[in-house]
Every structure is written in structure tokens, then in C-alpha cells.
Amino acid sequence: MLDVIIALVPALLVSVTFFGWNALRLTLACVITCLAAEALSRKAMGRNLGIDDLSAVITGMLLAFNLPPTLPTWMAVVGSVFAIVICKQLFGGIGYNPFNPALAGRVMLLISFPVFMTRWSEWTIPSPIGMDAVTSATPLGLVKTAVTSTGALPFTFDGATMLQLLVGNQNGCIGEVSAAALLLGGIYLLIRRCITWHIPVAYLATVAIFSGILWIHHPQQNLPPHFHLLSGGLMLGAIFMATDMVTSPVTKRGMLVFGGGCGILTVLIRKWGGYPEGVSFAILLMNAITPLINRATRPRVFGAPKGGKKQA
Amino acid sequence: MGFIKAKYNAPGGVHPAYHKDLAAEQPIVEMPLPASLVVSMSQHLGKPATPTVKKGDSVLRGQVIGESAGFISAAVHAPTSGTVKLVAPVATAAGPQATAITIEPDGEDTWVEGISPCPNWQALGKKEIVEKIAAAGITGMGGAGFPTHVKVSPPPETEIDTLILNGAECEPYLTADYRLMVEKAAEIWQGALIIAKALDAKTIYVAIEDNKPQAIAAMQEALPAEAGDAQVVELKTEYPQGAEKQQIFAVTGREVPAGGLPLNVGIVVENVGTTLAVWDAVVNGRPLTERVTTVTGGPVAKPGNVLARLGTTTADMVEFCGGTSGAVAKIISGGPMMGFAQADMSGPTTKTTSGLLLLGPESVHAYESMPCISCGRCVGVCPMNLMPNELSQFLEAEDYETAEEYNVMDCIECGCCAFECPAHRPLVQHMRRGKTQVMINRRNQ
The missing domain is CATH 3.40.50.11540 (NADH-ubiquinone oxidoreductase 51kDa subunit)
Structure with missing residues (x-):
């Protein structure tokens, strides 16, 4: 678990660089609330305290990373309590929650406080997507608004824009902006064997292929696949959220199916959904069918007849 | 070549x-030769051998001291010449007790007659x-x-x-x-x-x-x-x-x-x-x-x-x-x-x-067993393609029927699952216990 925290540090550093105090404020609020909620609810349920597995710290960090920089602290606290108490401990604690607690917390906040959850900080960034001065929406948000109202993309894509997205100089939730920092953390997780490549690669590849088909079909109205990959919460989701062991399949084939499903749903929501971003919903929906995926991808027992009789 | x-x-x-x-x-x-040898009648899979000597008997190396007790059984021979000091139960390496014959070697290491090279x-x-x-x-x-x-x-x-x-x-x-x-x-x-x-x-x-x-x-x-x-x-x-x-x-x-x-x-x-x-x-x-x-x-x-x-x-x-x-x-x-x-x-x-x-x-x-976090590592390393994560949970709940349905009997008890488990769950121990219980349940049916 400590490894996951270490892997999140680059993204945290980028976040503090770009969002300053707000990034620290939200991260601390979520981590402290998650730890307290975990300890108190375990105590109330008569279980041993068990916060030393650090899983509550990870939930707190991931929830904070999924919040916009100007969100009031008390909302972050509410989201954290919801994530830990309702989504994790009431299901039995670590290992028993069907949904990723941090994502469930974020989606609860998004539905309950839609204005605050989509109010992006008004901070000046040096032309991340071809516009100067003040930015008031995420790149994906701009695209959604523009495509819905005018039927065309609001800007063009060049190498410089891509570099800004990669570094993280874009608007968005505090932990999702820097694809590079998140990838660095992902590589660390792979090396430390905390995750396997199956889910992130299947997820990202599916997004790239699906959005690529749309883009080739109609480049005026659809984002190019590299923009999809580098914007919004995709990297954070694919590397840190979809790979949550508890809520993702246990078989390798299942992980590929899971990642692929997340990818398709993400593009579907980004393209046709009401929200500009679909990573959270995509992963939560796939969490819901994880037990079915496990069942469907059960390996053939060594020595059992091929193709024929399936296990149980 | x-x-x-x-x-x-x-x-x-x-x-x-x-x-x-x-x-x-x-x-x-x-x-x-050590000062004494403790020869178990249960050195093999199957029925323990039946002792054919008693306390005080002298034995020669290679002499049968335990007869094969059935089709799946094997004879046991005296490992050296000497005197039988004790015939009493001793725990086997795996735990259960079996009769063992304690022999005090005479130092001569004399072979029994009838050893015929071929x-x-x-x-x-x-x-x-x-x-x-x-x-x-x-x-x-x-x-x-x-x-x-x-x-x-x-x-x-x-x-x-x-x-x-x-x-x-x-x-x-x-x-x-x-x-x-x-x-x-x-x-x-x-x-x-x-x-x-x-x-x-x-x-x-x-x-x-x-x-x-x-x-x-x-x-x-x-x-x-x-x-x-x-x-x-x-x-x-x-x-x-x-x-x-x-x-x-x-x-x-x-x-x-x-x-x-x-x-x-x-x-x-x-x-x-x-x-x-x-x-x-x-x-x-x-x-x-x-x-x-x-x-x-x-x-x-x-x-x-x-x-x-x-x-x-x-x-x-x-x-x-x-x-x-x-x-x-x-x-x-x-x-x-x-x-x-x-x-x-x-x-x-x-x-x-x-x-x-x-x-x-x-x-x-020493580890404390934690809840399964469904990381799937045990599934990846199982040489029989079983899902030890699920099986261990069925067995923890003493649901032997479901465990049998999910192929617990195919487990070879190699221990890869327990070796790999980051939650330190005693997976192979669950399997061993589960297999034994399924065998008992089958016999009682």
C-alpha cells in the first residue's frame, strides 16, 4: 500500500505546483477525514482499528485528486466520509467493497454538488489549448460545450498543446492534470508489482482505438486519440482507479475485458453523454459487473476437458 | 544427442x-550408524505396515520388520542389525501417529541371508x-x-x-x-x-x-x-x-x-x-x-x-x-x-x-491473515488454474460443497498461492483442510 502512496507523489507534486495551497488543502482534508472515518467506523463496528494498512490514505489521496481545486473543504470531508463509511466499511471493510470508494465518493459529490464540482479555478495558464488569459473550464469541458453548441471543435491541436497536456498545464481535478507524473507513478507500480499491465493497457488502448475510429470518421467533430489519452481523468483512472484490486477482476483475461469495457464506456460518455468526462462512471459501471467478469473468465482447470465442461 | x-x-x-x-x-x-534408529511403519502413502517383530528380538539388516498391509502399502526392513528396544507409536512428519520400531544397532551391520544380486x-x-x-x-x-x-x-x-x-x-x-x-x-x-x-x-x-x-x-x-x-x-x-x-x-x-x-x-x-x-x-x-x-x-x-x-x-x-x-x-x-x-x-x-x-x-x-483484496495473484500462479481466492473464502465459511464444486480436489497443495498472497492468507492450509473434509464427507455419504 505504501507503494501506491509513493506512486502518487509525482502527481501530488505537480498538483501543488499548479494549484498551490488548494491542492494541499484538499489532499490533507481527504486523507485525514478518511483515516478518522476508517478508525471511528471500525471502532463503532467492534472491529480492530486496522488503519495501518494505509488503504484509507490511498482512498483519501485518490478522492482529493478527483476534486476541482476550489471545492470547499467541508464538501471534501463529506465525500471522504461517504467513501469510507458507506462505500467501504458498511460493505465489510477492506476487500469487500464492490465499488472503488474514492470514485464513489467523487460521483456522490458530483451528483450532489454539480456546480461546485464543475467550477474550475480561475487561474491563468500560459495558453494550454491555444487560448490566452483565464481558463474557466477543462479542455474536455470546452470541447463538450463547443461541439454541442456549434457542432465543431473549439481549437486545433499541435505539438505544443500536447506537451502542455502531458506536463499537466491544463485545468482539471487537482490530481489528474499531469499525464507524465501519473505515468511515472504507473511505471513504479508496475515495477513494484502492485499492478499488472492488463487493465491500464487494455483501457488506454481501447480509448485510443475507439476514439481513433471516430476521429478518422469525422475529424471536425471528434477529438484525436492522443488528446483523449492526455486529457481529463483518463490517466489517473486507468493507472490508479481501474487497477484497484478489490473492485477489478482477478483473472488476466477478466482484467483485459474490464479495461476494454472501461475504455468503451469512457469514450461513449465523452462523446455522447451529458458529462464532458466519463472515466468515473465508466469504472464504477465496470466495478458493478466485476463478479460477472470473474465468473465468465474463470480459467479452465488444468486437465479439465477443453471447451466442454466449464467449472461450476 | x-x-x-x-x-x-x-x-x-x-x-x-x-x-x-x-x-x-x-x-x-x-x-x-547412530546409537538408535526409530523405524516408522508409515513411511509411504497408504496403509502402514504391520510390525513383525517385538521388543527384544534381534534383527539383521534388510530383514522385514513390517509387512505390507494391503495393495497400497509397502514392506519395511531393518536398516541395520541389532536389537528391538521398543515398539510404540511415534508421530510421523505429517503429524498422525504410527507404530515405530526402535532398534539399537549392534555395530556389525550384518545383512540378512538371502540377498541375491542379479x-x-x-x-x-x-x-x-x-x-x-x-x-x-x-x-x-x-x-x-x-x-x-x-x-x-x-x-x-x-x-x-x-x-x-x-x-x-x-x-x-x-x-x-x-x-x-x-x-x-x-x-x-x-x-x-x-x-x-x-x-x-x-x-x-x-x-x-x-x-x-x-x-x-x-x-x-x-x-x-x-x-x-x-x-x-x-x-x-x-x-x-x-x-x-x-x-x-x-x-x-x-x-x-x-x-x-x-x-x-x-x-x-x-x-x-x-x-x-x-x-x-x-x-x-x-x-x-x-x-x-x-x-x-x-x-x-x-x-x-x-x-x-x-x-x-x-x-x-x-x-x-x-x-x-x-x-x-x-x-x-x-x-x-x-x-x-x-x-x-x-x-x-x-x-x-x-x-x-x-x-x-x-x-x-509470523503473519496475521488479512481479508482477501482480490488481487488475483494466487489465480495467476496456481499451476492447476484454480481460484484459491474464492476457494479459501468458501473454506473459511466451511462451505465444503461449494468448494468441491469449484474443484478444490484438484489442488496439488504446492503452496504457490500462499507463497504469493500479499494479504498473508493461509491459502494452501485452507485447501489441505478442505480436501480432507471433502474426503471425510464423501466417505460418510
């Missing part, structure tokens, strides 16, 4: 630290070979201890085309089979030819992991002309390559059907130590009274490969290896993956004691 690399690899597997360097380069040394074994018929193996009380010496005479006399309608000698020795620390292959390659090949004749097997393979190049070279060099197209097969080093079903797949690509036996796919697998014992029994006429055991681990002063009489206690073996230097936190009979932890060093060696492993406090950790 005579060498191929395995074309297949069974599912799963893990790579534990091997620690074989502790004893690998120590040649086999014969241990002098250098010209080629003249023997299949039936005679099987009889000699049965009379010698040979059992599988790799670990499970299945009576060898049963294995080499398959039902007449079964056709066996292939014999595989198991020299994988995939358990960490153990080097006894390795030393046998390096030092006794020619004799092992003769044993293989004898078994192949009993089985009418046309092809012989010797399966060895690629971390034992010296053994591979020795077996290849000693390959006799009569062995025809026999091959030394190099396996990728990975635990459990020595597991029978996994090895058969690696060598031949054949899958033993779930719940079936190797003979269902025309194959018999014999450990190299067992094969050497067969050679000794048939060619020299000597029953099984000794074996090579690796005595190793951090606290052992001089780790080595010891040829000792069956019934030598762990304490005597360790004493012979220079005693201990440093604290002993765990005593294991066998290897660290599938061996049995022992309460003390009083237990005797048997035909299946491939190793005695002492671990210091730095190598022994």
Missing part, C-alpha cells in the same frame, strides 16, 4: 529464493521385476511416498509408452536428487531401464531444471546405448516443475485429466532417487534401508547431503552435520514449500525425507 529443451510449460508457478548453494556442492557422505537383470521378466521392487519396500522418494511396485504394475489394459524420471527437484534448499544425478548417473539410468522394462515403456525422459547444468551434463554423458531414443529434458527453473502433472505437460504436452492419474495418458513418473533404489533392489538385491537427505538451512553448521539409514533422527542428522550454529526458529521435514514443520528434532527420517531444513529467526516470520 539425447538432450532437448522442454517445449511446454504448465500454468502458473513461482520463483522462490532457492538457497541451493548451501549444500549443492557437498558430495554425498555416508553417516555412521547383475543380469535383462533376463528377468516384468513380473519378477515388480516382485523384486515390492520385496524391497520401495516407495516414491520424492515426497508423496506412493508404493513403487503399484506404480510399475498398471492395470493390464493400460498402455504406458513413456517413463519420465523426475530430477527437477524444484523445492528450494534441497540438493539430494541433484547430488544423486551428478554422482550416480549410470546407476540411475540402469534403474530407469529396469522400470521401463517392467512398464514396456518405449521412451524415457529425464526432466531436470536448467539451474542444474551439472546434473544435466552428467545424465547426458551417462546415457547408455540401450536407452534408445531416451532424452534429458531441460525444464525452465520454476516451482513446481517437479509436480507430476505439471512435469508431464512440460515434457510431453499431455494433460493428465482432472482427477486422473499419469497412467491415463500413458505415462509413469519416477523420482531419480526412487529409480536408484530400484537399481539397488534389482541388481544388488538390497531392500531399501537408506536414503540421501539434504540437511541444510542457515543454522546448520555444515550443510550437506547425507546418506543415512532410515530411522535416523533429525537430531542425529544435524549432529553429524556439525550441529547448529545460531538459533533455530523452525524445523522442517522436506523443503520449505511442501515440507512439514516439526515440533522438535526427535522425529525419524523415512523413505520420503528428502531434506531436513532448519531456519533461523531471520527466515521465519
Whole structure:
């Protein structure tokens, strides 16, 4: 678990660089609330305290990373309590929650406080997507608004824009902006064997292929696949959220199916959904069918007849 | 010539630290007779042998002191000449009690009369070979201890085309089979030819992991002309390559059907130590009274490969290896993956004691079992493609019926799942308990 925290540090550093105090404020609020909620609810349920597995710290960090920089602290606290108490401990604690607690917390906040959850900080960034001065929406948000109202993309894509997205100089939730920092953390997780490549690669590849088909079909109205990959919460989701062991399949084939499903749903929501971003919903929906995926991808027992009789 | 690399690899597997360097380069040394030998009647899979001597009797080396008690059973012989001091139950390495005969050696080591060497074994018929193996009380010496005479006399309608000698020795620390292959390659090949004749097997393979190049070279060099197209097969080093079903797949690509036996796919697998014992029994006429055991681990002063009489206690073996230097936190009979932890060093060696492993406090950790976090590592490493995560939860809930439905009986108890589990769940222990309970439930139906 400590490894996951270490892997999140680059993204945290980028976040503090770009969002300053707000990034620290939200991260601390979520981590402290998650730890307290975990300890108190375990105590109330008569279980041993068990916060030393650090899983509550990870939930707190991931929830904070999924919040916009100007969100009031008390909302972050509410989201954290919801994530830990309702989504994790009431299901039995670590290992028993069907949904990723941090994502469930974020989606609860998004539905309950839609204005605050989509109010992006008004901070000046040096032309991340071809516009100067003040930015008031995420790149994906701009695209959604523009495509819905005018039927065309609001800007063009060049190498410089891509570099800004990669570094993280874009608007968005505090932990999702820097694809590079998140990838660095992902590589660390792979090396430390905390995750396997199956889910992130299947997820990202599916997004790239699906959005690529749309883009080739109609480049005026659809984002190019590299923009999809580098914007919004995709990297954070694919590397840190979809790979949550508890809520993702246990078989390798299942992980590929899971990642692929997340990818398709993400593009579907980004393209046709009401929200500009679909990573959270995509992963939560796939969490819901994880037990079915496990069942469907059960390996053939060594020595059992091929193709024929399936296990149980 | 005579060498191929395995074309297949069974599912799963893990790579534990091997620690074989502790004893690998120590040649086999014969241990002098200890002050007493405790000979268990349960040295094999199946019914314990029936004692045929009583307290006060004098016995000679090779004399039957325990009769085979059924079809799946094996005779036990006196490991040396001397006097029976005690006939009483002693705990076996795995735990349950079995009658054991304590012998005080007279130091003469006199063989019983009637030991008849047969250098010209080629003249023997299949039936005679099987009889000699049965009379010698040979059992599988790799670990499970299945009576060898049963294995080499398959039902007449079964056709066996292939014999595989198991020299994988995939358990960490153990080097006894390795030393046998390096030092006794020619004799092992003769044993293989004898078994192949009993089985009418046309092809012989010797399966060895690629971390034992010296053994591979020795077996290849000693390959006799009569062995025809026999091959030394190099396996990728990975635990459990020595597991029978996994090895058969690696060598031949054949899958033993779930719940079936190797003979269902025309194959018999014999450990190299067992094969050497067969050679000794048939060619020299000597029953099984000794074996090579690796005595190793951090606290052992001089780790080595010891040829000792069956019934030598762990304490005597360790004493012979220079005693201990440093604290002993765990005593294991066998290897660290599938061996049995022992309460003390009083237990005797048997035909299946491939190793005695002492671990210091730095190598022994106590863990608290945490809830499963569904990481799926156990699923990835299970060589039987089971899902130990689910099974352990069914078994924790004592739901044996569901566990059976989800194939708990196919578990080979290799321990890869527990080795890999980041939540330190005692997965293989759940499986063992579950399998036992399912067997009990079946019997009671």
C-alpha cells in the first residue's frame, strides 16, 4: 500500500505546483477525514482499528485528486466520509467493497454538488489549448460545450498543446492534470508489482482505438486519440482507479475485458453523454459487473476437458 | 544427442529464493550408524505396515520388520542389525501417529541371508521385476511416498509408452536428487531401464531444471546405448516443475485429466532417487534401508547431503552435520514449500525425507491473515488454474460443497498461492483442510 502512496507523489507534486495551497488543502482534508472515518467506523463496528494498512490514505489521496481545486473543504470531508463509511466499511471493510470508494465518493459529490464540482479555478495558464488569459473550464469541458453548441471543435491541436497536456498545464481535478507524473507513478507500480499491465493497457488502448475510429470518421467533430489519452481523468483512472484490486477482476483475461469495457464506456460518455468526462462512471459501471467478469473468465482447470465442461 | 529443451510449460508457478548453494556442492557422505534408529511403519502413502517383530528380538539388516498391509502399502526392513528396544507409536512428519520400531544397532551391520544380486537383470521378466521392487519396500522418494511396485504394475489394459524420471527437484534448499544425478548417473539410468522394462515403456525422459547444468551434463554423458531414443529434458527453473502433472505437460504436452492419474495418458513418473533404489533392489538385491537427505538451512553448521539409514533422527542428522550454529526458529521435514514443520528434532527420517531444513529467526516470520483484496495473484500462479481466492473464502465459511464444486480436489497443495498472497492468507492450509473434509464427507455419504 505504501507503494501506491509513493506512486502518487509525482502527481501530488505537480498538483501543488499548479494549484498551490488548494491542492494541499484538499489532499490533507481527504486523507485525514478518511483515516478518522476508517478508525471511528471500525471502532463503532467492534472491529480492530486496522488503519495501518494505509488503504484509507490511498482512498483519501485518490478522492482529493478527483476534486476541482476550489471545492470547499467541508464538501471534501463529506465525500471522504461517504467513501469510507458507506462505500467501504458498511460493505465489510477492506476487500469487500464492490465499488472503488474514492470514485464513489467523487460521483456522490458530483451528483450532489454539480456546480461546485464543475467550477474550475480561475487561474491563468500560459495558453494550454491555444487560448490566452483565464481558463474557466477543462479542455474536455470546452470541447463538450463547443461541439454541442456549434457542432465543431473549439481549437486545433499541435505539438505544443500536447506537451502542455502531458506536463499537466491544463485545468482539471487537482490530481489528474499531469499525464507524465501519473505515468511515472504507473511505471513504479508496475515495477513494484502492485499492478499488472492488463487493465491500464487494455483501457488506454481501447480509448485510443475507439476514439481513433471516430476521429478518422469525422475529424471536425471528434477529438484525436492522443488528446483523449492526455486529457481529463483518463490517466489517473486507468493507472490508479481501474487497477484497484478489490473492485477489478482477478483473472488476466477478466482484467483485459474490464479495461476494454472501461475504455468503451469512457469514450461513449465523452462523446455522447451529458458529462464532458466519463472515466468515473465508466469504472464504477465496470466495478458493478466485476463478479460477472470473474465468473465468465474463470480459467479452465488444468486437465479439465477443453471447451466442454466449464467449472461450476 | 539425447538432450532437448522442454517445449511446454504448465500454468502458473513461482520463483522462490532457492538457497541451493548451501549444500549443492557437498558430495554425498555416508553417516555412521547412530546409537538408535526409530523405524516408522508409515513411511509411504497408504496403509502402514504391520510390525513383525517385538521388543527384544534381534534383527539383521534388510530383514522385514513390517509387512505390507494391503495393495497400497509397502514392506519395511531393518536398516541395520541389532536389537528391538521398543515398539510404540511415534508421530510421523505429517503429524498422525504410527507404530515405530526402535532398534539399537549392534555395530556389525550384518545383512540378512538371502540377498541375491542379479547383475543380469535383462533376463528377468516384468513380473519378477515388480516382485523384486515390492520385496524391497520401495516407495516414491520424492515426497508423496506412493508404493513403487503399484506404480510399475498398471492395470493390464493400460498402455504406458513413456517413463519420465523426475530430477527437477524444484523445492528450494534441497540438493539430494541433484547430488544423486551428478554422482550416480549410470546407476540411475540402469534403474530407469529396469522400470521401463517392467512398464514396456518405449521412451524415457529425464526432466531436470536448467539451474542444474551439472546434473544435466552428467545424465547426458551417462546415457547408455540401450536407452534408445531416451532424452534429458531441460525444464525452465520454476516451482513446481517437479509436480507430476505439471512435469508431464512440460515434457510431453499431455494433460493428465482432472482427477486422473499419469497412467491415463500413458505415462509413469519416477523420482531419480526412487529409480536408484530400484537399481539397488534389482541388481544388488538390497531392500531399501537408506536414503540421501539434504540437511541444510542457515543454522546448520555444515550443510550437506547425507546418506543415512532410515530411522535416523533429525537430531542425529544435524549432529553429524556439525550441529547448529545460531538459533533455530523452525524445523522442517522436506523443503520449505511442501515440507512439514516439526515440533522438535526427535522425529525419524523415512523413505520420503528428502531434506531436513532448519531456519533461523531471520527466515521465519509470523503473519496475521488479512481479508482477501482480490488481487488475483494466487489465480495467476496456481499451476492447476484454480481460484484459491474464492476457494479459501468458501473454506473459511466451511462451505465444503461449494468448494468441491469449484474443484478444490484438484489442488496439488504446492503452496504457490500462499507463497504469493500479499494479504498473508493461509491459502494452501485452507485447501489441505478442505480436501480432507471433502474426503471425510464423501466417505460418510
